Amino acid sequence: MLQLKTFPKGGIHPSQQKISAQASITYGEIPKQLLIPVNQHIGRTANVVVKKNDVVKRGQLLAQASGFISSNVHAPVDGKVMKVFRFSLLGGAIGEVIQIQPDEPGKSYREVLEQDVELSVDLNKLTAEEIRKRIQEAGIVGMGGAGFPTHVKLSPPPEKKIDALIINGAECEPYITADHRIMVEQPAQIIQGIKILKKLFPEVPVYIGIEDNKPDALNMMDKAAAREEGIFVVPLKAKYPQGGEKQLIKAVLNREVPSKGLPMDVGVIVQNVATVLAIRNVFYHNRPLLERVVTVSGSLVEHPGNILLPIGTPVSYIMDKFNIDRERVRLLLAGGPMMGRTCHSFESPISKTTSALLFFDEKAFVQRQENPCLRCGNCVSVCPMGLDVAIYVQMVQKNKLDDYAKEHIMDCIECGSCTYVCPANRRLVHWMRLGKRIIKREN
Amino acid sequence: MEAKNLLIMDSSPLGLAGESTRKIMYSVVLSLLPALGVSFWMFGWAAVRVVVLTSLFCIALEALIAKFFNSKIDYLDGSALVTGILLAMNLPSNAPWWLLLIGSIVAIIIGKQVFGGLGQNIFNPALVARVFLLISFPLQMTSWPVPGQFDGTTGATPLGILKTEGVGAIAKLKTADLALGYVGGSLGEISALALLIGAAYLFYKKYITWEIPVSFIGTVFVFTAIFYWINPQQYASPVFHLFSGGLFLGALYMATDMVTSPISGRAKLIFGFGCGFFTALIRLFGSYPEGVSFAILFMNAFVPLLDRYFPEKKFGMQS
Numbered sequence: 001m002l003q004l005k006t007f008p009k010g011g012i013h014p015s016q017q018k019i020s021a022q023a024s025i026t027y028g029e030i031p032k033q034l035l036i037p038v039n040q041h042i043g044r045t046a047n048v049v050v051k052k053n054d055v056v057k058r059g060q061l062l063a064q065a066s067g068f069i070s071s072n073v074h075a076p077v078d079g080k081v082m083k084v085f086r087f088s089l090l091g092g093a094i095g096e097v098i099q100i101q102p103d104e105p106g107k108s109y110r111e112v113l114e115q116d117v118e119l120s121v122d123l124n125k126l127t128a129e130e131i132r133k134r135i136q137e138a139g140i141v142g143m144g145g146a147g148f149p150t151h152v153k154l155s156p157p158p159e160k161k162i163d164a165l166i167i168n169g170a171e172c173e174p175y176i177t178a179d180h181r182i183m184v185e186q187p188a189q190i191i192q193g194i195k196i197l198k199k200l201f202p203e204v205p206v207y208i209g210i211e212d213n214k215p216d217a218l219n220m221m222d223k224a225a226a227r228e229e230g231i232f233v234v235p236l237k238a239k240y241p242q243g244g245e246k247q248l249i250k251a252v253l254n255r256e257v258p259s260k261g262l263p264m265d266v267g268v269i270v271q272n273v274a275t276v277l278a279i280r281n282v283f284y285h286n287r288p289l290l291e292r293v294v295t296v297s298g299s300l301v302e303h304p305g306n307i308l309l310p311i312g313t314p315v316s317y318i319m320d321k322f323n324i325d326r327e328r329v330r331l332l333l334a335g336g337p338m339m340g341r342t343c344h345s346f347e348s349p350i351s352k353t354t355s356a357l358l359f360f361d362e363k364a365f366v367q368r369q370e371n372p373c374l375r376c377g378n379c380v381s382v383c384p385m386g387l388d389v390a391i392y393v394q395m396v397q398k399n400k401l402d403d404y405a406k407e408h409i410m411d412c413i414e415c416g417s418c419t420y421v422c423p424a425n426r427r428l429v430h431w432m433r434l435g436k437r438i439i440k441r442e443n
Numbered sequence: 444m445e446a447k448n449l450l451i452m453d454s455s456p457l458g459l460a461g462e463s464t465r466k467i468m469y470s471v472v473l474s475l476l477p478a479l480g481v482s483f484w485m486f487g488w489a490a491v492r493v494v495v496l497t498s499l500f501c502i503a504l505e506a507l508i509a510k511f512f513n514s515k516i517d518y519l520d521g522s523a524l525v526t527g528i529l530l531a532m533n534l535p536s537n538a539p540w541w542l543l544l545i546g547s548i549v550a551i552i553i554g555k556q557v558f559g560g561l562g563q564n565i566f567n568p569a570l571v572a573r574v575f576l577l578i579s580f581p582l583q584m585t586s587w588p589v590p591g592q593f594d595g596t597t598g599a600t601p602l603g604i605l606k607t608e609g610v611g612a613i614a615k616l617k618t619a620d621l622a623l624g625y626v627g628g629s630l631g632e633i634s635a636l637a638l639l640i641g642a643a644y645l646f647y648k649k650y651i652t653w654e655i656p657v658s659f660i661g662t663v664f665v666f667t668a669i670f671y672w673i674n675p676q677q678y679a680s681p682v683f684h685l686f687s688g689g690l691f692l693g694a695l696y697m698a699t700d701m702v703t704s705p706i707s708g709r710a711k712l713i714f715g716f717g718c719g720f721f722t723a724l725i726r727l728f729g730s731y732p733e734g735v736s737f738a739i740l741f742m743n744a745f746v747p748l749l750d751r752y753f754p755e756k757k758f759g760m761q762s
Contacts, residue, residue: 332450
């Protein structure tokens with residue numbers, strides 16, 4: 001048996017619950033209305049460039065990036081702008097949304113996609129400049145969850161020499177299978193995307209990291225990559241948070257991103273598989289980022305699945321589609337149980353970073369009774385960053401951070417492993433986030 | 444809309460591994476059962492009386508504090524029970540009831556609650572109480588009933604004999620008797636084997652790690668072996684030191700107390716070494732025959748320092 005690669009320190013093994021792993025990607029219909037969030041990325045909020053009653057075409061710009069670290073937002077379908085207003089987004093924040101009334105509600109989104117012609121792409125004619133520019137215009141952001149603008153990640157300063165690309169197909173969060181299905185169903189397209197990225201960093205090897213709990217994805221990607229030079233599939237041990245950027249780099253290349261540093265500091269750029277597929281579609285379909293695959297699962301979903309939906313589709317549409325009983329839902333999670341956010345409205349729309357929607361009744365939720373810290377050290381031993389979580393959290397709670405804590409808290413990747421194993425049920429990662437905020441405010 | 448239909452909002456992660464304070468504490472209680480069984484066998488109902496009384500006193504005291512000072516205290520979380528049992532294991536089976544009550548008051552109130560309760564205390568509460576009693580009531584704390592003899596015969600512990608009568612007097616003690624518990628002593632310092640069985644369960648449950656017991660016991664062994672090698676006429680053998688007194692109870696149950704021991708592996712090794720070093724020092728050169736409690740309490744004070752200067756290795760930091 002081949003030694004599986006993994007990150008060395010910490011990590012946990014939560015129940016994987018990949019119930020929808022064998023469910024092929026399905027297609028929804030165009031819902032009666034779409035609510036397109038203006039801010040679906042890390043960085044400055046985009047400026048809305050449409051107004052009420054404007055008629056928009058599929059792919060038309062709705063909001064323009066304001067600056068380099070920002071991202072464009074486009075209309076996923078033909079329709080009319082009804083209004084621009086502030087609304088509850090998935091994850092609890094309130095943000096600006098653009099309400100669009102589609103021209104053809106009820107039309108299969110698959111048909112919409114089939115109308116997009118497949119273009120032939122001559123990689124030799126594409127320049128690095130052009131690739132970056134088109135990715136930027138297409139509003140591509142990291143679809144693994146963070147939503148960092150992809151063109152920024154792909155534009156390292158010249159002094160940072162990039163000598164490896166890693167494609168993140170780890171998908172270590174429980175329940176989520178969106179990337180898994182993409183890798184099984186569209187391996188050739190992912191490779192096309194990788195080859196576009198390779199144009200930016202010629203001669204640089206590409207590693208596709210996939211956890212070994214997805215043997216079919218490993219197999220399909222392996223077959224697709226075998227025909228290509230310099231693209232390697234790396235099987236990884238199924239362990240959370242294997243898909244964390246720094247953990248993935250350590251596992252695949254045994255390089256440690258320095259504290260407070262970025263992957264480019266060790267010559268690496270990491271892209272999620274869904275992002276790579278979106279990049280591919282920019283060039284092969286001339287299509288900006290308009291849709292994504294969402295895993296719909298949880299104890300209240302009778303037939304968990306993976307569905308391709310236009311950005312802006314409200315949760316309520318998905319609940320109807322999957323026959324989810326509204327009265328019974330007590331817990332709605334955007335993302336997985338480890339890093340996902342609880343949501344408070346069924347009308348919130350999905351965004352570029354919504355990898356999963358999970359629906360649970362109250363049985364799935366353990367009321368967290370926070371008890372005093374026992375100093376058992378579980379949080380420290382599972383922390384993949386080696387942080388002294390319990391000690392920092394006590395300081396944060398007293399608002400007395402010493403220099404040592406300030407030095408390290410910012411390295412927290414908020415994976416939630418500490419909270420998961422805490423016998424005293426303390427919301428450790430919550431306090432770590434607060435600590436990060438305190439430090440940011442001070443600087 | 445009624446409140447019960449509202450969606451739950453909470454901070455991630457939503458899943459839990461299913462550990463709890465109660466589980467840990469009651470596992471510790473469970474792991475102490477073999478050792479308790481041996482002391483019940485050796486000392487009879489007198490030992491049962493000591494364990495029941497200290498446990499009840501400790502829980503009742505915590506319940507009183509919960510009632511009058513801080514209603515958030517969960518006095519049935521098992522921590523008071525663990526303190527009560529550990530305190531009992533540090534006492535002779537003929538201890539009068541008032542001694543048990545004073546010990547419990549010192550353990551729960553001075554050892555634990557004045558610091559802010561569970562998780563906040565710097566020193567191991569049961570040890571604070573033991574040392575308090577040892578200094579305040581030396582007579583009651585040093586007349587040890589002889590195991591297996593229920594007629595009230597008392598005698599000194601092997602370490603006491605060693606301290607007062609010298610190496611020659613302990614020559615007739617068999618190592619097997621020491622390991623199994625056929626020697627005078629407190630409830631918990633008699634059977635190293637039963638303590639090991641209980642601790643194995645805690646290792647299995649990952650509630651304690653190997654670092655502290657191994658470095659603690661190892662240090663005592665090496666340190667006493669050096670002196671035995673230099674002069675066997677004056678110093679007892681390391682094997683004798685290993686199996687006599689409260690070394691196993693201290694190394695497996697008292698020094699590994701989560702609250703009062705360091706977090707990282709390196710710090711635990713140093714902590715265990717310190718415990719072992721001072722134990723051996725007191726045993727060989729101190730005026731008290733036994734040094735385990737003093738050594739652990741002394742090292743407890745260093746825990747914040749050890750946590751700070753020997754932390755876990757950080758990801759992305761060149762060390």
